[in-house]
Amino acid sequence: MWIHSLRFFDLFLNFGLFDRPLTGECQCRQYDGLAHYLVSLRGKYKGLTDSHRPSFLLRWAVAIVGILFLSSLLPGVVVTSFGEGIIAAVILSLLNSFVRPLIQIIALPITFVTLGIFYFIVNAAMVIWTASWVDGFEVSGWGTAILFSLLLSLFNTVVITQIRRSA
Numbered sequence: 650m651w652i653h654s655l656r657f658f659d660l661f662l663n664f665g666l667f668d669r670p671l672t673g674e675c676q677c678r679q680y681d682g683l684a685h686y687l688v689s690l691r692g693k694y695k696g697l698t699d700s701h702r703p704s705f706l707l708r709w710a711v712a713i714v715g716i717l718f719l720s721s722l723l724p725g726v727v728v729t730s731f732g733e734g735i736i737a738a739v740i741l742s743l744l745n746s747f748v749r750p751l752i753q754i755i756a757l758p759i760t761f762v763t764l765g766i767f768y769f770i771v772n773a774a775m776v777i778w779t780a781s782w783v784d785g786f787e788v789s790g791w792g793t794a795i796l797f798s799l800l801l802s803l804f805n806t807v808v809i810t811q812i813r814r815s816a
Contacts, residue, residue: 708809713738715804716786723800725793733785741779749775772798 716738720728728734752771753760760767773794780788788794 707812708805709738709742711805711808711812712742712801715801715808716741719797719800719804720786723793723797725789726797727785727787729785733783737779737783737786740782741775744775744778748778769795769799772802776801 713734717728717731717734720726720734728737749771752774753768756767756771760771770791773791776788776794776798777791780786780794788797
C-alpha cells in the first residue's frame, strides 16, 4: 500500500514526468523498503544532492560580503570594521542555523495566522540579536532590521545562484 503513496509522491515531485509507466501494479520487489526508495529518489532529483549545494564557507563568505555591502547601502546599519563584519556574519549564521529553526517552530501558529509575514519578524530578531552581541555591528531599529534581513537574503540568493550557474 505504501509503495503506491511513494509512487504518487515521486510523480508529484517529478511534475508529471514519470520515467517509467505508472501502472496499477505494485512492484514491491523493485524497492525493498522505504529507505532504499528514498535513497533512489535522492539521486534522481538534482535539488536533493549535496554536489549542488554551496559549501558552508562559500555561504559564509557571501554573507560577509553582503553584510559589508548592505551596511554601506542602508543608513541604519553600521559595521565599524571588516573584522566586525566577519564576526557579525559568523554569529548571524550560527543563530540562523541553530536558534531560528526553534523560534520558527514555536512561532508557527503566529506565522500561520499572519500568512507568513511573521517570518520577517523572526529574521529581523536574528539580526537585532546579532547586533546586540557584536559591538561594531549596529542596527537602528526593527524596520531597518526587517529591510536588512530581506535584502541580505535576496543578496545571498542571487550571488549563490550565480556562483552555482557559473560552476
